[in-house]
Amino acid sequence: MAKKKREDVEEAAESTVEAPGWYKGYDMKWLKKVTDHPDHNLVAEYEEKNGEIK
Amino acid sequence: MGLRGAANLLPGLGGPLGKIYPEHIAGMLGLPVVGDIYYVDPSGGNDTANGGTTPDTDALKTVQAAFDKCTADRDDVVVIAGRSSTGRTSEDQINWSKRRTHLLGNGAPRRINNRNGISFNSSATSPCFTLSANNCIIANVSLAQFNDVNVLLEITSDYNTFMNVHFQGIGNATTGDDTAARAVLLTAAEENEFLNCTFGLDTVARSAANALLEQTGSCPRNSYRNCNFLSHVDAAGAFSVILSTGNCTERHLIFEKCMFLNSDVGGSATKMTVHMNTSATSNGTIILDHSWMEGATDWADDFTTLFSANMPEVPTAATAGIMQVLA
Numbered sequence: 001m002a003k004k005k006r007e008d009v010e011e012a013a014e015s016t017v018e019a020p021g022w023y024k025g026y027d028m029k030w031l032k033k034v035t036d037h038p039d040h041n042l043v044a045e046y047e048e049k050n051g052e053i054k
Numbered sequence: 055m056g057l058r059g060a061a062n063l064l065p066g067l068g069g070p071l072g073k074i075y076p077e078h079i080a081g082m083l084g085l086p087v088v089g090d091i092y093y094v095d096p097s098g099g100n101d102t103a104n105g106g107t108t109p110d111t112d113a114l115k116t117v118q119a120a121f122d123k124c125t126a127d128r129d130d131v132v133v134i135a136g137r138s139s140t141g142r143t144s145e146d147q148i149n150w151s152k153r154r155t156h157l158l159g160n161g162a163p164r165r166i167n168n169r170n171g172i173s174f175n176s177s178a179t180s181p182c183f184t185l186s187a188n189n190c191i192i193a194n195v196s197l198a199q200f201n202d203v204n205v206l207l208e209i210t211s212d213y214n215t216f217m218n219v220h221f222q223g224i225g226n227a228t229t230g231d232d233t234a235a236r237a238v239l240l241t242a243a244e245e246n247e248f249l250n251c252t253f254g255l256d257t258v259a260r261s262a263a264n265a266l267l268e269q270t271g272s273c274p275r276n277s278y279r280n281c282n283f284l285s286h287v288d289a290a291g292a293f294s295v296i297l298s299t300g301n302c303t304e305r306h307l308i309f310e311k312c313m314f315l316n317s318d319v320g321g322s323a324t325k326m327t328v329h330m331n332t333s334a335t336s337n338g339t340i341i342l343d344h345s346w347m348e349g350a351t352d353w354a355d356d357f358t359t360l361f362s363a364n365m366p367e368v369p370t371a372a373t374a375g376i377m378q379v380l381a
Contacts, residue, residue: 026258
């Protein structure tokens with residue numbers, strides 16, 4: 001398994017224009033529900049920038 | 055309803071206060087008889103203190119612990135009877151290596167996001183779940199990996215049946231950027247059947263040339279019926295299916311009433327170039343029977359082995375963006 005560094009992914013994600021509701025490769029509405037996801041912390045990051053996901 | 059079989063031999067099982075009897079489990083699996091049954095409760099179970107003999111007070115916590123108690127060739131059954139929202143266990147990798155041993159989720163029968171199942175943790179290595187035994191039934195569960203682990207399920211065996219299973223692989227954005235990622239991988243596996251299953255997630259982007267499903271090695275006569283393949287890609291080169299190595303569709307491979315979907319309508323995902331990475335040397339036909347696709351420019355990059363049956367054309371340009379004709 002070729003693991004990529006998180007920084008590389010973030011850089012790639014930031015270079016891509018994502019659709020509304022998407023952030024760093026995730027549908028944030030879905031990620032908010034999946035509380036055991038290892039990247040669940042991105043929800044707080046997203047909400048701080050964009051407001052609460054409803 | 056009169057109680058039969060083990061319920062007569064063991065009065066405790068047949069008592070009016072009992073909830074689940076062996077014949078009920080057998081009926082859910084479509085088997086006239088089953089062997090021992092081991093219950094798993096992901097939230098309330100305990101692998102150390104309990105034996106798994108009842109769904110409430112004696113349930114185990116992990117499928118691995120229940121599987122360890124099973125005996126091959128007895129039609130033993132592991133039942134996940136969750137009491138939490140997701141009903142998912144947390145497991146290291148599992149090697150399901152006992153022939154005629156079955157896994158069943160106790161919950162609403164459904165094709166997507168079954169609320170009983172297995173979630174593999176960050177300690178799991180790829181593949182998270184290896185099915186290396188023949189003649190097994192996996193039914194009514196979700197298998198999930200949200201950590202950065204490339205392959206969710208690898209099947210190296212034959213004659214297995216999956217019913218109502220959601221393969222939630224490539225559930226991590228980093229994995230989605232890895233060409234080696236697969237939700238399901240069949241390696242020299244033959245005559246496996248997938249009924250009413252969902253492959254993949256359309257909530258995590260994939261940007262590399264990976265796939266929800268790959269068959270590799272000699273894989274004769276596998277079939278997928280009433281299955282959905284879900285993608286959200288942000289690069290055109292991602293695939294739904296990879297069938298590119300010699301003999302990987304030996305004799306035939308059937309997709310019957312399957313949908314291959316990439317959520318590009320509405321401007322979110324990127325349109326895929328093709329859903330299927332195919333080869334002229336796969337040594338068998340790929341049969342699309344009453345199946346549809348959306349979100350890709352075309353079905354496949356090599357049409358040599360691709361055949362269609364019962365594939366009506368989309369009549370107007372207005373609907374062509376939603377579903378598309380074969381070639």
